[in-house]
Amino acid sequence: MSRSMNDDWMEVGKLAEIPPLGSRVVQIPDGEIALFRTSDDQVFALRNRCPHRQGPLADGMVHGHRVTCPLHNWILELESGEAVAPDVGCAPRYPVRLQGDVVYLSLRPATGCEEKSAA
Amino acid sequence: MKERLVLIGNGMAGIRTLEELLRLEPDKYDITVFGAEPHPNYNRILLSPVLAGEKAFDEIVLNGRDWYREHGITLHTGAPVTRIDRVRRQVHAADGTEAPYDRLLIATGSDPFIIPVPGSDLEGVVGFRDIQDVETMLQAAARYRRAVVIGGGLLGLEAANGLIKQGMDVTVVHLLDTLMERQLDRPAAELLKGSLEQKGMKFRMQAQTEAILGQERVQGIRFADGSELETDLVVMAVGIRPSIGLAEQAGLYCERGIVVDDTMQTYDPRIYAVGECVQHRGQCYGLVAPLFEQAKVCANHLAELGYGRYQGSVTSTKLKVTGIDLFSAGDFLGGGDSEELLFQDPAGGVYKKLVLRDNRIQGAVLYGDTVDGAWYFQLMRSGTDISELRSSLLFGQHHLGDSGHGGQNQASAMSDDAQVCDCNGVCKGDIVAAITGKGLFTVDDVKAHTKAGASCGSCIGLVEQILESTLGSDYSAPETKPLCSCTDFTHDQVKATIRNEHLVTVRQVFDKMAWRTPDGCHVCRPAINYYLLAAWPEEAEDDPQSRFINERVHGNIQKDGTFSVIPRIWGGRTTPQELRAIADAAERFDVGEVHFTGGQRLNLLGVKKQDLPAIWSFLSEHGLVSGHAYGKALRTVKTCVGSEWCRFGTQDSTGLGIRLEELTWGSWMPHKFKMAVSGCPRNCAEATIKDFGVVCIDSGYELHIGGNGGVRVRATDVLCRVTSEEEVLEYAAAFTQLYREEARYLERTAPWLERVGLNFVRERLVDDEVGRKALYQRFLVSQQRSQQDPWKARAGGEQGYEFEPLKQIGA
Ligand code: SRM
Ligand SMILES: Cc1cc2nc3c(=O)[nH]c(=O)nc-3n(C[C@H](O)[C@H](O)[C@H](O)COP(=O)(O)OP(=O)(O)OC[C@H]3O[C@@H](n4cnc5c(N)ncnc54)[C@H](O)[C@@H]3O)c2cc1C
Ligand code: SF4
Numbered sequence: 001m002s003r004s005m006n007d008d009w010m011e012v013g014k015l016a017e018i019p020p021l022g023s024r025v026v027q028i029p030d031g032e033i034a035l036f037r038t039s040d041d042q043v044f045a046l047r048n049r050c051p052h053r054q055g056p057l058a059d060g061m062v063h064g065h066r067v068t069c070p071l072h073n074w075i076l077e078l079e080s081g082e083a084v085a086p087d088v089g090c091a092p093r094y095p096v097r098l099q100g101d102v103v104y105l106s107l108r109p110a111t112g113c114e115e116k117s118a119a
Numbered sequence: 120m121k122e123r124l125v126l127i128g129n130g131m132a133g134i135r136t137l138e139e140l141l142r143l144e145p146d147k148y149d150i151t152v153f154g155a156e157p158h159p160n161y162n163r164i165l166l167s168p169v170l171a172g173e174k175a176f177d178e179i180v181l182n183g184r185d186w187y188r189e190h191g192i193t194l195h196t197g198a199p200v201t202r203i204d205r206v207r208r209q210v211h212a213a214d215g216t217e218a219p220y221d222r223l224l225i226a227t228g229s230d231p232f233i234i235p236v237p238g239s240d241l242e243g244v245v246g247f248r249d250i251q252d253v254e255t256m257l258q259a260a261a262r263y264r265r266a267v268v269i270g271g272g273l274l275g276l277e278a279a280n281g282l283i284k285q286g287m288d289v290t291v292v293h294l295l296d297t298l299m300e301r302q303l304d305r306p307a308a309e310l311l312k313g314s315l316e317q318k319g320m321k322f323r324m325q326a327q328t329e330a331i332l333g334q335e336r337v338q339g340i341r342f343a344d345g346s347e348l349e350t351d352l353v354v355m356a357v358g359i360r361p362s363i364g365l366a367e368q369a370g371l372y373c374e375r376g377i378v379v380d381d382t383m384q385t386y387d388p389r390i391y392a393v394g395e396c397v398q399h400r401g402q403c404y405g406l407v408a409p410l411f412e413q414a415k416v417c418a419n420h421l422a423e424l425g426y427g428r429y430q431g432s433v434t435s436t437k438l439k440v441t442g443i444d445l446f447s448a449g450d451f452l453g454g455g456d457s458e459e460l461l462f463q464d465p466a467g468g469v470y471k472k473l474v475l476r477d478n479r480i481q482g483a484v485l486y487g488d489t490v491d492g493a494w495y496f497q498l499m500r501s502g503t504d505i506s507e508l509r510s511s512l513l514f515g516q517h518h519l520g521d522s523g524h525g526g527q528n529q530a531s532a533m534s535d536d537a538q539v540c541d542c543n544g545v546c547k548g549d550i551v552a553a554i555t556g557k558g559l560f561t562v563d564d565v566k567a568h569t570k571a572g573a574s575c576g577s578c579i580g581l582v583e584q585i586l587e588s589t590l591g592s593d594y595s596a597p598e599t600k601p602l603c604s605c606t607d608f609t610h611d612q613v614k615a616t617i618r619n620e621h622l623v624t625v626r627q628v629f630d631k632m633a634w635r636t637p638d639g640c641h642v643c644r645p646a647i648n649y650y651l652l653a654a655w656p657e658e659a660e661d662d663p664q665s666r667f668i669n670e671r672v673h674g675n676i677q678k679d680g681t682f683s684v685i686p687r688i689w690g691g692r693t694t695p696q697e698l699r700a701i702a703d704a705a706e707r708f709d710v711g712e713v714h715f716t717g718g719q720r721l722n723l724l725g726v727k728k729q730d731l732p733a734i735w736s737f738l739s740e741h742g743l744v745s746g747h748a749y750g751k752a753l754r755t756v757k758t759c760v761g762s763e764w765c766r767f768g769t770q771d772s773t774g775l776g777i778r779l780e781e782l783t784w785g786s787w788m789p790h791k792f793k794m795a796v797s798g799c800p801r802n803c804a805e806a807t808i809k810d811f812g813v814v815c816i817d818s819g820y821e822l823h824i825g826g827n828g829g830v831r832v833r834a835t836d837v838l839c840r841v842t843s844e845e846e847v848l849e850y851a852a853a854f855t856q857l858y859r860e861e862a863r864y865l866e867r868t869a870p871w872l873e874r875v876g877l878n879f880v881r882e883r884l885v886d887d888e889v890g891r892k893a894l895y896q897r898f899l900v901s902q903q904r905s906q907q908d909p910w911k912a913r914a915g916g917e918q919g920y921e922f923e924p925l926k927q928i929g930a
């Protein structure tokens with residue numbers, strides 16, 4: 001099984017540990033990654049900082065394949081990290097893989113979104 | 120294969136229906152449109168400005184030919200349909216085209232009524248309905264000088280105004296002795312006539328047309344009294360007739376219009392009808408706002424969502440003659456048991472009349488100053504009790520003062536750089552640019568694109584006014600707004616369904632009410648979760664994922680992602696032990712700041728999320744519980760020292776405050792809820808700006824309701840006086856429960872009370888003792904499950920996943 005995983009992938013927990021329509025945080029040395037579980041039992045990962053003013057996305061509300069930031073209600077697409085129009089911005093996205101009920105996360109952010117504002 | 124939808128009538132209502140349908144179900148139908156006119160769909164309303172030379176035809180086209188192409192719609196212009204074959208389900212057009220249908224939509228509009236007098240078929244006699252008519256008039260204006268417009272109603276006056284602008288000498292002929300009698304009372308009509316005369320318009324009042332004179336082309340007109348008037352053009356604007364010939368011939372049941380039910384279906388369920396050709400609940404409409412509402416419902420059914428219902432519309436009128444401000448709505452004549460509020464300034468050319476019944480606006484006529492038309496119309500449609508506003512109502516909304524009064528000042532008088540939204544710094548010019556540049560039609564659109572009104576919402580009224588002044592009569596504020604963009608249902612419909620259908624989970628609501636989104640959104644989920652808990656306190660399970668983060672983790676999220684912790688200080692009275700515990704907690708968890716709140720308690724700010732269970736555990740060991748400072752729930756019960764200490768105190772206000780707080784804490788509400796008890800009318804606890812306030816008096820207690828500070832300050836109304844603490848508690852609980860059952864989510868007691876009226880609450884609480892006791896009992900039942908300290912539960916490990924990282928990687 002783990003043969004199919006390349007070196008980037010890291011086991012972070014079980015699907016059941018993330019509540020449906022909820023999220024959990026994985027702490028990494030330079031910050032946090034938020035894992036979201038949607039109602040169709042997919043898992044997505046974004047950097048836990050809203051492109052607007054760094055709101056903790058993991059504290060937001062998940063609906064469809066989207067999350068609403070808790071601070072000022074920006075809505076981000078979980079699949080791309082892009083803010084839903086008319087807002088503009090993007091949270092870096094991390095690849096996630098589900099094998100059975102085990103969640104694997106890659107710590108190498110997917111390309112396509114440069115984090116706008118530095119810390 | 121796709122189903123086939125055929126639309127007869129390429130006009131405003133029909134095409135709006137298609138637009139709504141394409142938004143819901145873009146791929147469901149193969150669509151074919153037949154239009155009698157040779158043009159794509161244009162904005163008929165703006166024919167008047169085209170006639171007046173203020174706009175070109177290109178500028179009023181709503182859907183150009185490429186719109187039809189982009190959506191794969193087959194368009195036949197200049198092709199009136201001549202026959203509907205209901206057996207074969209086909210339509211036949213004059214140019215020989217045939218089209219089969221699975222569903223048919225009839226939107227043939229109406230025809231101008233041409234008075235059947237001799238000569239009405241002469242050249243130079245026209246109606247005022249389409250671009251063809253306008254062209255005929257423009258050609259006449261280029262060659263001839265004199266024109267007669269028959270009909271002194273809205274259309275007639277707009278036509279006359281346009282022809283004057285084109286240089287003609289125009290006489291308006293009217294059967295009655297006042298103009299626009301269906302929209303105006305006599306004083307307003309007189310003022311209007313005066314202003315139009317100043318623009319050069321002439322009038323023949325109380326004149327009945329007997330014949331139109333001329334050989335080939337019109338040369339004059341003769342009245343019943345034998346007098347004659349020379350003219351080169353006659354415009355008939357005496358009314359419209361729903362265009363039902365085609366439907367009648369197909370055997371569809373028609374009266375004045377094609378009769379439809381609340382789903383916009385005719386007697387043949389495959390055939391729908393919308394627009395001016397329709398008769399719904401006995402009413403035919405001649406303005407776009409109701410037609411657009413019909414379009415929405417019809418599209419909903421064509422998309423087979425099956426839940427929209429059209430229930431009729433209330434309309435208002437404006438005259439589009441530059442320089443004349445006129446507004447009319449509802450029953451403006453009054454009489455019977457109604458009252459009138461009047462303002463007249465003939466010299467200033469201003470006239471305002473409001474017709475009231477039971478302190479609610481029934482109708483309005485405004486002339487000269489129409490700035491508040493939208494506001495009155497809104498009060499009228501929402502049935503707001505205006506007894507509080509009576510004395511200042513006629514002076515308009517801006518008279519109510521500035522700060523926070525909903526902000527609905529004179530939008531049209533504002534300059535472009537005037538700030539509308541103070542939260543997000545959005546100016547009027549930004550909003551106007553977005554409306555015109557991006558083609559926005561609704562407040563939600565404006566919110567999304569400019570952020571105006573997206574924060575505290577106090578400027579929404581102003582945004583609505585700007586929309587209205589920018590879009591003109593195209594904009595009509597929705598009467599009752601849908602809960603959010605996931606549904607067309609209103610708060611009240613959702614609440615009623617939850618109760619009637621005995622729904623107990625958010626998911627059941629989504630399924631039953633055909634939500635458009637899989638899991639709703641951050642707007643509807645918390646509302647539904649609340650409605651479920653309020654309706655079925657013993658059965659509905661709270662859904663943490665449908666709560667905003669503050670209520671999910673029982674603290675207030677801060678801008679940096681930390682949380683604040685405010686323990687309950689019962690009735691504002693504390694002890695050295697409690698203070699010591701709070702001080703110790705602050706030190707032990709290294710909180711950023713300790714702040715005395717405006718609600719007589721202490722706020723520990725800047726607590727890290729993962730420390731929350733531990734700090735709660737510590738506080739809990741020292742007897743402190745959650746203060747719900749984060750929740751749509753009971754917040755504080757503010758008290759003064761009262762008769763225990765104060766030389767003026769009449770009752771034990773502190774003790775009563777504590778009892779009130781013990782009774783009501785933990786209860787979930789539509790919005791936050793604050794109480795106060797003052798020991799005497801000096802009112803040091805500010806009980807008169809609380810949701811429920813008690814002012815102690817010598818003989819007992821005066822109960823106050825519906826106040827708040829905040830964005831829009833509102834002082835309370837007095838509910839009644841009682842003599843014992845037991846009664847105060849019963850009234851407090853019953854009032855809270857009434858509010859919990861009746862108000863909409865995120866509606867605080869103040870706006871709720873203004874919506875339903877003080878009398879409603881008095882009837883339920885004061886006049887109806889049995890009802891009050893029943894409310895009290897229902898409140899106690901609901902409290903049995905909600906009075907559990909959430910901090911203690913979480914300190915004990917409940918929902919621990921909220922506070923712990925799933926995994927820690929690296930150091
Ligand atoms: C902590 C406190 C300020 C303080 O340090 O004194 C406070 C803090 C906040 N208030 Fe307040 N309000 C506080 C007393 C008040 C008062 C005064 C009072 O209660 O006597 C008012 C005006 C009175 C009233 O409500 O009628 C007040 C009117 C508001 C409003 C406007 C409400 C309105 O109906 O217009 C909001 C916005 C809202 O709730 O939507 C608000 C919202 C907020 C929020 C929750 C903003 C937010 O959503 O994050 C603030 C949270 C700060 C934090 O992180 O803790 N706060 N807020 C006070 C807490 C009192 C307590 O002990 O629980
Ligand atoms: C000059 C003027 C000013 C107005 N000003 C206002 C205003 O300020 N505010 C307001 O709210 N309303 C105003 N109105 C009214 C508004 O324009 C109408 O209520 C609205 O256009 C009606 O929409 P509809 O789709 O029902 O009819 P229409 O827009 O008339 O569309 C019906 C279409 O069906 C076509 N048709 C008819 N029979 C057939 C057939 N057998 N086959 C194929 N096609 C057919 C017609 O040619 C027409 O194009 C105004 C109207 C006019 C004429
Ligand atoms: S007034 Fe209230 S909401 Fe505004 S900054 Fe102060 S605490 Fe926050």
Ligand code: FES
Pocket residue numbers: 050051052053054055069070071072073074
């Ligand atoms: S920080 Fe996310 S919306 Fe403002």
